[in-house]
Amino acid sequence: MIVAMATTVTIGEFSRLTYLSVKTLHHYHEVGLLEPASIDVGSGYRRYDLDQVGQAHLIRRLRDLNMPVAQVREVVSAPNQETSDAALKAHLTRMETELERTRDVVASLRLLLSPGPALAVDYRTVPDLPALAVSAIVSIDDIFEWSDETFGRLAMAAGRLGIEASGPAGATYAREFFEDDAGEVVAFLPVPAATGEPTGDAAVTRLELPGGRFAVTEHVGLFDDFDRTYGALGSHVARNDEGLPDPIRERYLVGSDETDHPSEHRTEICWPLRSA
Numbered sequence: 001m002i003v004a005m006a007t008t009v010t011i012g013e014f015s016r017l018t019y020l021s022v023k024t025l026h027h028y029h030e031v032g033l034l035e036p037a038s039i040d041v042g043s044g045y046r047r048y049d050l051d052q053v054g055q056a057h058l059i060r061r062l063r064d065l066n067m068p069v070a071q072v073r074e075v076v077s078a079p080n081q082e083t084s085d086a087a088l089k090a091h092l093t094r095m096e097t098e099l100e101r102t103r104d105v106v107a108s109l110r111l112l113l114s115p116g117p118a119l120a121v122d123y124r125t126v127p128d129l130p131a132l133a134v135s136a137i138v139s140i141d142d143i144f145e146w147s148d149e150t151f152g153r154l155a156m157a158a159g160r161l162g163i164e165a166s167g168p169a170g171a172t173y174a175r176e177f178f179e180d181d182a183g184e185v186v187a188f189l190p191v192p193a194a195t196g197e198p199t200g201d202a203a204v205t206r207l208e209l210p211g212g213r214f215a216v217t218e219h220v221g222l223f224d225d226f227d228r229t230y231g232a233l234g235s236h237v238a239r240n241d242e243g244l245p246d247p248i249r250e251r252y253l254v255g256s257d258e259t260d261h262p263s264e265h266r267t268e269i270c271w272p273l274r275s276a
Helices: 010-017 022-030 050-064 069-078 081-113 140-161 175-179 223-240
Strands: 008-010 048-049 121-128 129-139 170-173 182-190 205-209 212-220 248-254 266-273
Touching: 008 010, 010 022, 010 248, 022 048, 048 170, 048 212, 050 069, 069 081, 081 223, 129 140, 140 182, 175 182, 182 205, 212 223, 223 266
Parallel strands: none
Antiparallel strands: 008 048, 121 212, 129 182, 129 205, 170 182, 170 248, 212 266, 248 266
16 A cells, blocks of 8 residues: 655745745744644754645735734634634625725725815704603714614614604714713604603603704715814804804714615704804
């Protein structure tokens, strides 16, 4: 019976076969990512099995995708193909999310380089607004996830009461939300004045959102450009009016529940003013 012997090559030859430098191969050995098939006890020279070429190619591509070494190790040392594929798919999903985010930021940067449209500001004095609401201290990093969950809870609370909203949902943002990266956010859903107390969700309360005088403008499109609209409206107020430190109010006229295209989102930003 003839037993096939593994064919090994020097680290230099393996480097040429894999497009991985000798320095990189040394590093991958040190971190336990790609170990040589054998190491000469006397000289310390490393040799690699030709069967390792495919694994080296996979490692190279995963590192080109900026996959952390620990995750690459998880892929190449997986006990079976299913586990390896699952780790790869999870990383690709994260990369696709990052790519989408990068595209949004690039689009926002292009807008920043172009002159924005003239700011249209409306002045309104609004009465107290009856609403169902959820209040919490929320960080800027968590606001989108919190909002998605919270507005769903408000809609469910309205459903349990058998009522429909009397206007677009919105939220108020305390100064600390902007100044400290976390602050009180009150998500609200306007309801008829005769609406009773909500049931079934202790976080949902019935309140009267304070009325007042506001400078109002509309933001159209991605949330990545929200700072431009905030900056323009806030600058307008600083130049022409007397603003208050009260929470800024947003009203979501067209949101993700009505369109799949973020460029079609429409949000009113209401800056509180001292009464004329």
